[in-house]
Amino acid sequence: MSNVGATSEVGTLRTVLLHRPGPELRRLTPRNNDQLLFDGVPWVARAQEEHDAFAQALRDRGVEVLHLDRLLTEVLDFPAARAELIAAAVDDPRLGTTLQRATAAHMGDLAPEDLARTLIAGLAHDELRADGLAYRLLTPGEFVVPPLPNLLFTRDSSVWVGDEVAVTSLAMPARSRESTITAAVYTHHPRFAGVEQLYGAHLEHLEGGDVLLLAAGVVAVGVGERTTPGGAERLARQVFSRGLAHTVLVVPIAQQRATMHLDTIATMVDVDAMVMYPAVADSLVAWTVTCQTGAEDADDLELTVRGPAPFLAAAAEAMGIDRLRVIDTGLDPVTAEREQWDDGNNTLAIAPRVAVAYERNTVTNAALEAAGIEVVRIAGSELGSGRGGPRCMSCPISRDRL
Numbered sequence: 001m002s003n004v005g006a007t008s009e010v011g012t013l014r015t016v017l018l019h020r021p022g023p024e025l026r027r028l029t030p031r032n033n034d035q036l037l038f039d040g041v042p043w044v045a046r047a048q049e050e051h052d053a054f055a056q057a058l059r060d061r062g063v064e065v066l067h068l069d070r071l072l073t074e075v076l077d078f079p080a081a082r083a084e085l086i087a088a089a090v091d092d093p094r095l096g097t098t099l100q101r102a103t104a105a106h107m108g109d110l111a112p113e114d115l116a117r118t119l120i121a122g123l124a125h126d127e128l129r130a131d132g133l134a135y136r137l138l139t140p141g142e143f144v145v146p147p148l149p150n151l152l153f154t155r156d157s158s159v160w161v162g163d164e165v166a167v168t169s170l171a172m173p174a175r176s177r178e179s180t181i182t183a184a185v186y187t188h189h190p191r192f193a194g195v196e197q198l199y200g201a202h203l204e205h206l207e208g209g210d211v212l213l214l215a216a217g218v219v220a221v222g223v224g225e226r227t228t229p230g231g232a233e234r235l236a237r238q239v240f241s242r243g244l245a246h247t248v249l250v251v252p253i254a255q256q257r258a259t260m261h262l263d264t265i266a267t268m269v270d271v272d273a274m275v276m277y278p279a280v281a282d283s284l285v286a287w288t289v290t291c292q293t294g295a296e297d298a299d300d301l302e303l304t305v306r307g308p309a310p311f312l313a314a315a316a317e318a319m320g321i322d323r324l325r326v327i328d329t330g331l332d333p334v335t336a337e338r339e340q341w342d343d344g345n346n347t348l349a350i351a352p353r354v355a356v357a358y359e360r361n362t363v364t365n366a367a368l369e370a371a372g373i374e375v376v377r378i379a380g381s382e383l384g385s386g387r388g389g390p391r392c393m394s395c396p397i398s399r400d401r402l
């Protein structure tokens with residue numbers, strides 16, 4: 001695949017990976033939504049309409065939209081991909097050997113499309129005819145294979161750095177199986193033949209929502225509720241050893257749900273500008289990680305760590321620009337907090353100064369427009385109940401170099 005990958009957050013978007021929410025969202029109930037990382041029980045048909053409009057807005061701007069469930073169905077024609085994904089789905093200590101084997105046998109009989117749906121929507125107790133101790137002891141409300149409602153947030157389960165892709169290692173148990181799906185797609189789908197993978201689901205926790213490509217060669221990584229210090233260091237070693245970046249800025253963020261990823265508080269909207277949650281704009285810091293010496297093995301690289309320094313100054317220095325502008329949303333603290341919670345800072349740039357944003361964040365959007373950013377508004381009343389905006393719901397696969 002030529003012209004694949006991304007070296008910035010704002011280069012003209014050519015190809016993006018989305019996931020249209022499906023039956024996995026119908027699994028959410030008031031009893032399981034917290035564990036499954038949703039703040040409510042969405043109206044699924046409306047969420048699908050909103051998502052279709054999001055995809056259409058991107059297509060209207062010339063972006064090629066790939067759907068993760070389609071790519072998954074296509075790779076399920078390959079026995080190796082089927083075997084890996086079924087093994088990952090039943091690799092759960094709750095089940096025990098008898099139920100693991102029965103579940104694997106059931107899934108093994110499914111045609112690609114049905115297997116893709118089951119891998120994503122999971123398998124409820126009453127959807128499987130089985131016997132044995134674990135099957136009898138599991139309550140009918142429990143899932144034999146839990147659903148993946150957060151697959152919607154394709155940003156987190158893989159991220160491209162340059163022309164290589166990082167299959168990430170997701171921190172929350174409800175999400176860890178997602179990266180077995182992205183791994184299978186990037187490994188087996190002919191569309192990605194020859195693409196190198198620079199990370200893996202077995203490594204230290206790293207989520208794509210924490211990774212921002214500030215400029216060619218400059219990667220920012222948030223460390224907080226999801227990405228660990230070890231994950232940030234591992235990413236730095238990997239991108240340095242592969243020549244994909246010269247500087248990694250490690251940015252501590254508060255370990256709480258409202259700021260679960262770096263992209264919930266700041267996203268790029270121009271080559272030198274970010275929209276940022278005002279409450280953190282002045283206090284955010286970064287550790288600057290570089291590497292002088294080459295080494296055969298990423299583990300043997302000697303890293304230089306400087307900091308902490310104010311994030312904006314450290315970022316501008318690494319990017320080689322005078323100043324990284326913050327679009328001043330001019331918000332009072334209460335409005336700012338509300339719009340941050342509703343992903344007002346989580347925009348998806350489709351070109352420099354053109355960003356997709358949730359329409360509900362009226363004050364943030366007005367401030368973006370006043371600063372010269374074209375805002376492509378989408379509805380997100382139902383989509384937003386999973387706490388993710390346009391950036392979280394998209395994984396850029398190809399962007400023009402700036």
Ligand SMILES: NC(=[NH2+])NCCC[C@H](N)C(=O)O
Nearest residue numbers: 037153209261386387388392
């Ligand atoms: N890149 C992001 N901000 N992703 C948002 C993910 C939201 C998802 N419900 C979670 O808790 O994991």
